[in-house]
Amino acid sequence: MGKAATHWIIQRLTAITIIPLTLWFLFSLIGNISKSYQEMQNWVKEPVIAILLAGSVISIFWHARLGMQVIIEDYIHGEVSRKLALTVLNAMIVGLVTICLVSIVIIVLR
Numbered sequence: 001m002g003k004a005a006t007h008w009i010i011q012r013l014t015a016i017t018i019i020p021l022t023l024w025f026l027f028s029l030i031g032n033i034s035k036s037y038q039e040m041q042n043w044v045k046e047p048v049i050a051i052l053l054a055g056s057v058i059s060i061f062w063h064a065r066l067g068m069q070v071i072i073e074d075y076i077h078g079e080v081s082r083k084l085a086l087t088v089l090n091a092m093i094v095g096l097v098t099i100c101l102v103s104i105v106i107i108v109l110r
Contacts, residue, residue: 007066011063015063018059018060021055028043045108062093072086072089073086
């Protein structure tokens with residue numbers, strides 16, 4: 001299987017995982033809307049919840065990265081500019097994922 005086919009399959013798989021995770025997250029927020037800050041922290045500390053949140057973060061940002069990569073590759077024609085844009089994209093995604101996952105870990109460990 002080629003690189004483009006693998007990219008396409010992974011983008012579809014991340015999209016499929018994002019749908020139930022987003023629905024779960026929205027229904028969880030609605031169900032917990034009247035809870036206090038401390039109760040929400042305790043909710044995030046539950047192992048299954050923390051894992052689902054981390055999975056959501058990873059799936060969403062991976063999917064976004066794949067989509068942005070296609071846009072960059074299609075619309076930025078200079079080789080140097082394209083490589084720079086992809087490097088900036090990857091750095092931003094890694095940074096944002098790191099911030100989100102570290103935030104989840106901090107909440108869990110408090």
